Amino acid sequence: MSDSGDLGDFTDFDGGDDDPAANGAGDDAGTADGAASVGGDTGDADTDADFERYDAEPAGSDAGLGTVSVSQGLRVSQDGDETRLRAFITTGNRESVRLGSYLLVPYPDDETLFCSIAALEYAQEFQSDDATEIHARRQMRREGFEERDYKFMAELEPVAVIYEEGGELKRRMTDRVPKPGALAREAADEEQIKTGLKIPGDGVFLGHLSVGGEKVRTAAEPPTVDYRVKDDYAEGDPLVFRHTLVAGGTGSGKTHASKNVLRQYLAEDRSYPMDDGRAVSPAVVQFDPQDEYAQMHDDNPGMSDQFARQLDREGIAHGGHDDTIALVPVEDGVSYGGENHRAEQVRFTIPFSVVDEYDMPWLVAGGGLNDNQYPALLTLLNRFFSDYGHNGTYQQFLSYLDDPGLQEELHESGRVHEATFDAVKRRVRGIPNGIFDQDARPITELDHELVRPGGLTVVPTYHLSTSRAKEMFVLAVSSLLVDDKLSNSPNSERIKETPLVLGMDEAHNFLSNADNVQAQKVVQKFTEAAKQGRKERLGLFLITQDPQDIAEPVFKQVNSKVVLNLGDEDAISSVNIPSALAQKVPYMEKGQMVVYSPDNSEPVELIGLSECVTRHGE
Numbered sequence: 001m002s003d004s005g006d007l008g009d010f011t012d013f014d015g016g017d018d019d020p021a022a023n024g025a026g027d028d029a030g031t032a033d034g035a036a037s038v039g040g041d042t043g044d045a046d047t048d049a050d051f052e053r054y055d056a057e058p059a060g061s062d063a064g065l066g067t068v069s070v071s072q073g074l075r076v077s078q079d080g081d082e083t084r085l086r087a088f089i090t091t092g093n094r095e096s097v098r099l100g101s102y103l104l105v106p107y108p109d110d111e112t113l114f115c116s117i118a119a120l121e122y123a124q125e126f127q128s129d130d131a132t133e134i135h136a137r138r139q140m141r142r143e144g145f146e147e148r149d150y151k152f153m154a155e156l157e158p159v160a161v162i163y164e165e166g167g168e169l170k171r172r173m174t175d176r177v178p179k180p181g182a183l184a185r186e187a188a189d190e191e192q193i194k195t196g197l198k199i200p201g202d203g204v205f206l207g208h209l210s211v212g213g214e215k216v217r218t219a220a221e222p223p224t225v226d227y228r229v230k231d232d233y234a235e236g237d238p239l240v241f242r243h244t245l246v247a248g249g250t251g252s253g254k255t256h257a258s259k260n261v262l263r264q265y266l267a268e269d270r271s272y273p274m275d276d277g278r279a280v281s282p283a284v285v286q287f288d289p290q291d292e293y294a295q296m297h298d299d300n301p302g303m304s305d306q307f308a309r310q311l312d313r314e315g316i317a318h319g320g321h322d323d324t325i326a327l328v329p330v331e332d333g334v335s336y337g338g339e340n341h342r343a344e345q346v347r348f349t350i351p352f353s354v355v356d357e358y359d360m361p362w363l364v365a366g367g368g369l370n371d372n373q374y375p376a377l378l379t380l381l382n383r384f385f386s387d388y389g390h391n392g393t394y395q396q397f398l399s400y401l402d403d404p405g406l407q408e409e410l411h412e413s414g415r416v417h418e419a420t421f422d423a424v425k426r427r428v429r430g431i432p433n434g435i436f437d438q439d440a441r442p443i444t445e446l447d448h449e450l451v452r453p454g455g456l457t458v459v460p461t462y463h464l465s466t467s468r469a470k471e472m473f474v475l476a477v478s479s480l481l482v483d484d485k486l487s488n489s490p491n492s493e494r495i496k497e498t499p500l501v502l503g504m505d506e507a508h509n510f511l512s513n514a515d516n517v518q519a520q521k522v523v524q525k526f527t528e529a530a531k532q533g534r535k536e537r538l539g540l541f542l543i544t545q546d547p548q549d550i551a552e553p554v555f556k557q558v559n560s561k562v563v564l565n566l567g568d569e570d571a572i573s574s575v576n577i578p579s580a581l582a583q584k585v586p587y588m589e590k591g592q593m594v595v596y597s598p599d600n601s602e603p604v605e606l607i608g609l610s611e612c613v614t615r616h617g618e
């Protein structure tokens with residue numbers, strides 16, 4: 001005898017002769033036909049019961065993705081957590097809807113709510129329990145899924161209200177609630193999308209607007225939405241002078257993306273007004289740790305004519321930049337190849353005089369100096385340049401420190417303790433030999449090669465022997481540029497009077513938080529440069545895979561952040577982008593990026609150009 005609680009496999013039941021389903025009653029056992037058969041005289045009832053079927057589909061054609069629903073409330077609030085705005089998505093549109101997609105919901109007048117999809121969910125169409133054994137096993141044996149059995153709801157996040165004024169589209173903060181049943185449709189007009197997201201119509205091209213790794217499509221030609229950064233004083237300060245950070249891990253495409261952006265600043269028609277009324281093209285100086293940026297001199301040999309025409313239609317600068325110079329640091333015993341590009345090469349050395357001329361005492365400290373040792377170093381340098389003049393060399397300074405009479409004099413006078421003197425001497429000797437005063441032109445005499453309106457200067461450091469040598473060259477040249485930019489009596493008028501984009505790859509190696517005095521001095525210098533950038537037309541373009549290591553005082557001055565794939569949680573957290581976009585960062589493919597530039601647009605997701613506009617990686 002079987003257990004009365006075990007029904008077995010209900011799908012295996014096959015009715016016998018006494019089973020109503022076996023003789024045709026089946027699902028219609030409760031109909032009039034079924035009742036007649038019980039009496040034994042059916043007549044023609046079973047053939048006359050063909051009921052006429054009516055089409056349940058509404059007349060006309062659908063417009064949009066669905067409608068605003070009020071079933072769980074309809075509310076907009078100044079507190080975003082209190083906003084409740086949901087749309088029912090019809091069955092035919094559900095496969096195309098993605099998180100982050102942009103929708104338009106019209107008001108009864110001519111205004112429109114621009115919003116994005118913040119959440120998607122299936123909900124029960126009818127009040128029932130689908131968490132049962134029978135329901136689960138039925139679903140496991142079905143081939144299809146009936147969308148109409150469920151509601152598909154999209155939670156909408158209001159972005160702005162867009163409206164027309166004087167023939168121009170404008171936006172304002174969301175201050176109205178849409179009507180129940182209002183149509184929700186996908187945003188497909190470029191002007192409406194740019195207005196809703198506050199994207200400028202003109203400026204420096206970064207990429208194309210995307211959602212979930214797919215480009216947003218419109219009815220225009222080209223069908224993509226280009227994202228540009230403000231670059232006109234008519235709309236406020238150009239954002240290049242409010243600084244840019246490009247953050248991405250290895251293989252994320254940050255060098256590819258950086259080349260494409262920097263090439264736009266070198267476009268022939270790019271210029272900025274100066275205080276004396278001139279319009280001057282910007283100079284770009286790029287520090288290059290991997291010997292990649294000098295390739296910008298050359299065309300991309302793999303670019304097709306079709307892709308080039310597409311770039312021309314969208315007003316995107318492309319092609320090798322002829323006015324490119326590789327300004328090569330000279331270290332004793334080290335040579336530079338440069339076979340991977342055709343740019344002109346100019347060798348230079350750092351004269352020891354820059355330590356005095358540009359106030360860089362920290363440049364000769366091989367290790368961390370404490371608060372006692374740093375003033376001692378200043379004393380020694382001041383005494384040396386007072387005795388030897390502006391042309392004193394590094395080797396002469398080392399000999400100067402070997403003078404026992406000098407050490408004794410300073411100790412007895414109480415100015416520098418002998419132990420402190422010895423500590424400073426060890427630090428100075430700790431820097432790489434063969435950096436200062438080599439057989440090449442001094443960087444102080446190359447200001448016209450270093451900074452050229454409309455020109456690109458690349459300072460490669462890949463060939464240098466040690467990380468300390470690289471750091472010394474980068475900090476010496478960049479500090480020279482910053483000092484002349486900020487000075488009221490600069491050593492170089494060329495540098496002072498030329499708009500400058502200062503690019504620094506692996507910026508975390510040079511502008512990091514540190515507890516030694518010289519690092520603090522460097523950070524202080526670049527923080528001041530960042531603060532004065534708008535006034536002096538100096539823009540920092542920082543590239544890094546470790547944004548969390550960049551000193552906070554500098555980082556806080558960066559307005560535009562371009563974030564590619566990052567796998568480190570601390571790195572993602574440090575760039576401080578909205579959480580909805582931060583969650584996408586570890587999953588982004590090469591070339592995908594998030595742009596967070598509050599003074600330019602709403603936070604958005606972009607896809608960069610699939611090809612580099614100059615030569616890259618060949």
